[in-house]
Amino acid sequence: MSGPWQYLPNPWRQEIAQLSEETHRTLEEIRFRLGRPVLLYGPDWIEALAGDGPRSLDGPQMERILAVLVDHSIYARVDELRQGYVTLPGGHRVGVAGRAVVANGRVETVNQVYGLNMRRARAVPEAGAHLLRRLAGLGVRGGSLLLLSPPRCGKTTLLRDLCRTLSDRGVRTVVIDERSEIAGLGGVGGPGFDLGLHTDVLDGWPKPDGIAVALRVLSPDLLIVDELGPDADVAAVRQARYGGVDVVATIHAGSMADLAMRPGLAELVDAGAFDALVLLSRRLGPGTVERVWPRTALAEDGRA
Amino acid sequence: MKWMGMGLLLGASLWLARVMARPYRLRVAALDDWRQMLGQLEPLIGWRQMPLAEAFARAARTHPGRQRAVASLVGSLGSRDEDFATAFSRALAADSALFAEDREALMALAPVLGKSVAGYQVQHLADVRGDIERILAEARQYGLKKARLVESLVSVAGIAAIILLI
Numbered sequence: 436m437s438g439p440w441q442y443l444p445n446p447w448r449q450e451i452a453q454l455s456e457e458t459h460r461t462l463e464e465i466r467f468r469l470g471r472p473v474l475l476y477g478p479d480w481i482e483a484l485a486g487d488g489p490r491s492l493d494g495p496q497m498e499r500i501l502a503v504l505v506d507h508s509i510y511a512r513v514d515e516l517r518q519g520y521v522t523l524p525g526g527h528r529v530g531v532a533g534r535a536v537v538a539n540g541r542v543e544t545v546n547q548v549y550g551l552n553m554r555r556a557r558a559v560p561e562a563g564a565h566l567l568r569r570l571a572g573l574g575v576r577g578g579s580l581l582l583l584s585p586p587r588c589g590k591t592t593l594l595r596d597l598c599r600t601l602s603d604r605g606v607r608t609v610v611i612d613e614r615s616e617i618a619g620l621g622g623v624g625g626p627g628f629d630l631g632l633h634t635d636v637l638d639g640w641p642k643p644d645g646i647a648v649a650l651r652v653l654s655p656d657l658l659i660v661d662e663l664g665p666d667a668d669v670a671a672v673r674q675a676r677y678g679g680v681d682v683v684a685t686i687h688a689g690s691m692a693d694l695a696m697r698p699g700l701a702e703l704v705d706a707g708a709f710d711a712l713v714l715l716s717r718r719l720g721p722g723t724v725e726r727v728w729p730r731t732a733l734a735e736d737g738r739a
Numbered sequence: 740m741k742w743m744g745m746g747l748l749l750g751a752s753l754w755l756a757r758v759m760a761r762p763y764r765l766r767v768a769a770l771d772d773w774r775q776m777l778g779q780l781e782p783l784i785g786w787r788q789m790p791l792a793e794a795f796a797r798a799a800r801t802h803p804g805r806q807r808a809v810a811s812l813v814g815s816l817g818s819r820d821e822d823f824a825t826a827f828s829r830a831l832a833a834d835s836a837l838f839a840e841d842r843e844a845l846m847a848l849a850p851v852l853g854k855s856v857a858g859y860q861v862q863h864l865a866d867v868r869g870d871i872e873r874i875l876a877e878a879r880q881y882g883l884k885k886a887r888l889v890e891s892l893v894s895v896a897g898i899a900a901i902i903l904l905i
Contacts, residue, residue, distance in 0.1 A: 444819045497820060507788040507816055507823045507853040510860050546854065 438555045439527030445504040447473065450484055458482070463587070463721075467492055467500060467551040478720060497548040500632065504529055504551075509544070514639070515614070516545050526591075526619025526628060537645035554739060556591070558628050561595035562722055570711055575729045577710030578606070578657055578681035584715035586651055589722030590685040591661055592618055593715065595628055597683055598659045602631020609655040611645035611683040619659055646671040660684040668701040676708040690714070691728075704733065716739045745901045752897020756890040760837070763878070763886035769836035770875040772802040773845060777868040785861035791823065791853045792816040808834035824849035842872045 438459075454462070454475075461477040465484070468474075472491050474483040474499045475620055505512045505521055515521045521529050521618040531551035536543045546646065570580075582590050595617050602608040610630060612618045618636040619627040630636065635653050637645040642660055649655050658675050660668070672682050686695045691712075695701050704712065716725040776798040792813045793864030801807035808830045827849045831842045844867065849851040849862045 442819065448819070502822065502853070503819045506792065508784075508788075508790040509854055510784060511788040511790050512859040513856050 439525065439553045441522050442504055442527075443525050443527055443553075444499060446715070447484070447500070449728060462554060462555065464554040467497060469494065469497055478717070494547070497551065499597040500551060501531065513544050513657070514563070515541050515670065519545065520614065522615040524619065526595075526616045527554060528556070528614065528616055529553050529632055554587075555631045556616060556628075558598055559589075559592050559601065559722060561596070561598075562593050562633050563588075563598070563600035565572075566593065566597065566713065566724060567600060569724065569727065571730075573729050574731070575593070575610075575711045575727075575731070577678065578684045579709045581704065581712045582685040582727075583694060583712060584685075585689045586687060587721065588715040588717050593722050594659060594661055594683060594685050595630065596633060599629055599631040601657060601683075602634040604634060607654065608634040608659060609649040609653050609657070610634060610640050610659040611640055611642050612636055612661070613640060613642050613645065614661070615639060615660060628725060643667045643671040646675050650680065655680055657681045657683065662687065662698065666699045667701070669703055673706075673708065676703075695739045702730060707733075743905070745904060748901055748904070749897055751880070752854035752900070755897075756893035759893055760890045761846055763882040763889075765836040765842070765879050766838055766882060767875065768804060769834060769870055770841060770871055770878055772805045774843075774871045774875055776802060776805065777871065779863050781861050781864050781868075784864070785857045788857055802899075804836065805834065841871070841874055844874055849857055 440448060440462075443451065449467070451655060452599060458475070458477070461480070462475055463478060464476045465476045466476065470491050474486055475482045501521075501563065502509075504523065505516075509516070512521050518533060519531055523529060523532065528552075530552035530737045531545050531548060532552070533545035534547040536546055545699055564663070580597070581725055582593060584590050598608055598610060598617065610617050612620070617628070618638060619638065620638045627636070635655075637647075637649060640648065642663070646658060646660070649658060654672075658672075658680055659681060660672065661684070663672065663684050672684060675682050686694070686697075686700065688697075691714075694712075703709075710730050712728040712733065714720075714727075716723045718725065776795075779798040780794055783789045783797055784791075785868065787794075796813050796847050797811050811824050811833045812830035814824065815821045815829060821829075824846075828846060831837060831845055834842075837845075847870070848863060848867050852860065855863075
């Protein structure tokens with residue numbers, strides 16, 4: 436059995452292993468919720484997990500699942516739990532919904548787990564090459580891209596393959612993998628995805644620190660950054676672009692209007708930091724390239 | 740023939756004395772190993788934040804006598820079907836050199852190890868290491884004394900039997 440499900444304890448692991456091949460092929464995520472049955476989610480279907488296991492989950496079972504997922508070592512995953520997730524080897528992310536333990540105004544960890552959302556990370560070979568061909572067809576020559584989409588539209592998967600494709604073309608690439616999802620090192624150094632021959636990975640580094648270190652010591656041609664968030668991330672990307680380093684980044688946004696509501700980022704886009712913006716959706720499955728805005732088109736359209 | 744019998748009796752009594760004293764000596768060695776392992780776990784967990792199975796395996800490398808117990812722990816955790824307390828209890832049961840009191844002291848780690856941030860983990864390890872140091876000191880003082888006493892008594896009994904035979 437592949438995917439994040441292999442890291443679950445029994446009986447759930449066994450029940451999932453017994454699912455049909457077709458279900459396995461299309462299974463995207465599994466959600467464990469307190470007092471609810473375990474639900475499986477595909478691209479256009481939802482099913483309850485059948486089998487001989489417990490029908491709905493209680494608190495100790497949720498705690499047990501989380502303990503097993505973190506190898507009984509919460510202390511090694513506190514930085515991730517503080518942000519509401521843990522990453523498994525292979526880059527699979529588990530979202531953790533629970534009660535925040537706050538100390539000195541800062542979330543220290545999560546206890547009393549109410550929900551776990553296991554998402555499968557995939558490698559989709561050729562997705563990156565396909566996008567690059569499309570960009571070339573639109574006259575986009577530079578290598579700085581911003582991929583935007585709502586959650587679950589394949590941003591990270593496309594980013595991963597773009598990284599591999601560009602790296603294998605000889606572009607010296609550094610991946611700032613704050614959540615261990617792009618390279619799939621799992622936070623504790625598990626087996627990872629193929630990110631290309633010329634790629635270095637800064638695993639677990641906060642984006643601003645990772646970008647600064649990459650610029651200072653790794654001499655990259657290209658930085659790969661997933662899910663730009665606070666202003667500090669945007670400022671670090673700006674610093675990289677001013678330094679002449681290309682950046683391929685992703686961000687949660689469903690449209691250009693969403694993007695425009697993020698002042699720091701909108702200004703960065705207006706300043707021409709990205710050669711193209713790519714909007715993804717799930718219309719024809721995750722990773723559907725809905726629209727591409729080359730920099731020239733953005734300039735003609737006016738502000739982002 | 741008589742001299743050969745006497746020699747055999749003397750050898751048997753000395754061997755029996757050593758066998759009877761052995762658990763006390765093994766216990767001291769086991770406690771010393773666990774004390775050192777707990778000390779090694781502190782930086783492995785507190786500073787390197789190594790997962791428990793890996794940290795235990797690393798700590799046990801220099802303590803061959805404890806490797807069977809640690810292999811049991813690592814195997815149980817790797818199966819992903821046992822909670823840490825059960826796996827740890829099974830591992831301690833596999834360490835036949837420990838006495839019940841020693842296992843009880845070490846089991847204080849079971850409900851807390853791996854379940855909090857690194858700072859608390861180090862504190863828990865230091866607390867239990869303190870308990871093990873105390874038990875070890877007692878085992879060295881009284882246990883080894885008892886071992887020597889048992890050895891002496893059994894050896895003397897053997898010699899007495901030989902004298903009676905003469």
